[in-house]
Amino acid sequence: MIEKALQGNSRYWMWLAFLSAFIGVGAICYIRQYLFGMGLTGMGRDLAWGLYISQFTFLVGVAAGGLMLVLPFYVHDYKVFGRITILGEFLAISAIIMCLMFIMADIGQPLRGLNMILHPTPNSMLFWDMVVLLGYLGLNVICAWVILTAERKQVKPPKWVYLFVYISIPFAVSIHTVTAMLYCGLPDRHFWLTAITAPRFLASAFAAGPALIVIACLVMKRVAHFDAGREAINKLITIIMYAAIINAFFVALEFFVGFYSNIPGHKHSLEYLFFGLEHNGHVYNNLVPFMWSSALLCFGALALFAYMKITKSGTDLMIGIGCAMIFIALWLDKGLGFVMGGLAITPLDEVVEYYPTANEIGITLGIWATGLLLVSVLYKIAVGVEHEVEA
Amino acid sequence: MDTQRRKFLKMAGVAALAGISAPAVVSLTPGVTRAAAGHGAAAPAAEQAAQGIRLGLLVDMRKLYGQPELMNKAINACHRVHNVPQIDNPKEEIKWLWKMPYENVFPENSSYHAAKNTRESDYLVLCNHCDEPPCVRVCPTKATFVLEKNGIVAMDYHRCIGCRFCMMGCPYGARSFNWMDPRPYIKEFNPEFASRMRGVVEKCNFCSERLALGLEPACVEAVKEVGAIVFGDLNDPHSEIRQILDREHTIQRKPSLGTKPSVFYIV
């Protein structure tokens, strides 16, 4: 089936070349970091995690988001998602590969990465995160490939593969739960030390992942004659709306706990993220514009979707814009605010702000481009198979 | 390798003098018997079952108020023996022992209308060698662990992958990461100790290597003239540190987190 990825029009190849340019830049930046050390990033002693880990966290969510297609189709036999379930699985594969790349970019001694397996440590959540991520990657590769092959041969997929499909459902939940546990089990990181971290991660994941799939469907409708079907898109929008609303509700609960209890530790991060935190006469507020953008984009998209639902109208462009708004809003919320907000107040009660360096951003864009390239190639295969079957 | 090892140990066996192994230092601190099970009767309820040796350190700030140069002496001694680089940029800084204002060291305690000493003096800060260390709990490779024989929270720099999860876990900010090759920033090498490489996390080791030689930790020795830092076995009711703990009111950093620090302060 791989040959389908090698037959494309000039636009397809231009797109891959465009992404490859970013991958090239990212690779050069990574070589620089590999040779010099992590000092090339904007991270420091008091703010020891940065863009890499926050992207990792966000992308675990994107990977888990595929569940919103797999679950209705395989468990509830919701036939409308038949054509696009494979997209969820392929997105999960690409997102997890990006996650693993971000982890490798983030560790100081990448050549010792195998120590995680050579010296397995069950009391570390990072160990379990590795286990569930690799497990989910393997499950998705098996399921997607076997089912797509069966579809191509126009036979029913073998029965055994459904076992893996059903196992992959709790795995999707587990990857994001364990990722949340990296954060919410750390003493004295007040912003993260809340039981709602995992549910909040899942809620935002179930909005961000499907939003990306909707955008991909709309793009492929224009460039690859692949129509996911109006009903499927509408159902996905409903799922995205509920998930985004639940996420916003959880954030609101954090605000209540922080500000009503009036406990400084619970308030500081939220103040820093949304209003600017005053500390020793200096106001720290470099993320405030991003967080308000996130809030406005989220509620703006929800309003747009609601309007479309109520008037039963809406063009592909409106849907695309709404999904992009949701995706960006959740990226700002989780891919930026969650990690930096928790780290800005140090254990020694100082406030530090984080500014990623150009080199760090280069690596980050390179990894994103790698993921997009992977998604493009995999979706090309999926669409190619669909066309072949139809022909 | 087994045969080779056995041969080797035979040769080494003669030299296995008791005085060289780590717990020996405890017997150097005045008033000493090795702690044994059951001696913990006088200990606080939560630590009644304490067994074996648990090394701890006490900073008597009363002897350090108004004397920042003494604190610097301890810091320099520590950083010199351990080849700690002197990097001035706070972003990339590496520190095992350092000083900070009261409100930063004890953010859970009130600094409102604090006494003059409290407001104006800095406090020595180091790894707390917790009994329940979160850094050990989160490390994915066992590169940081508790030494069973003396309770020291140790680092194995050979194994650390540099994920910095331990820095997230530590509620005391005691850990530093090597953002780049530290060697150009080491002022003078101590040939008795290694440096670190870039990409690993490091912190205070309670001078394990000095204890093995029967020496006291470098910081303790540096301020010996006033006896501001006391080091010893917290489980031994006759050790100097225990005698002081039994007599004086001491505080610990962030006790509410349940990490059970082994570092105490008299303020």
Added chain:
Amino acid sequence: MYNKATIVPGLIIFVLLVTFPLWFNAFSTASTVPKPELPPGGEKECVASAEEMRSSHMVLLNEWRDDVLRNGDRVAVTVAGKEYRKGLQMACMACHSNKEKFCDPCHEYTAVDPYCWDCHLTPTLAATKKETH
């Protein structure tokens, strides 16, 4: 045979290229068997026989590392009546102070690049920034 004029020289060039490592080694001096220099202090006895040390010093170093760091076992090593503390810098380099002439020749010959020296100080390096007091 067709195209003899191109095939035969082509074959010769191919064979020469493939056998390059063999004849390059025959003429090059880079491949002479290294002769590590013995300790400058004239010590003759090591913690194990020369054969054992040659074949498995790295295993021994790993064991020492785990003993000292992880098991808290710093029992000293006695060789020829002299006591050494377990460790690369403490024991090995005390005699083999000539890392450049003892360790490096074989490591270079076998193209291994041990990361020991990323942290552990060689006597030469330690001497570059000496303690002044």
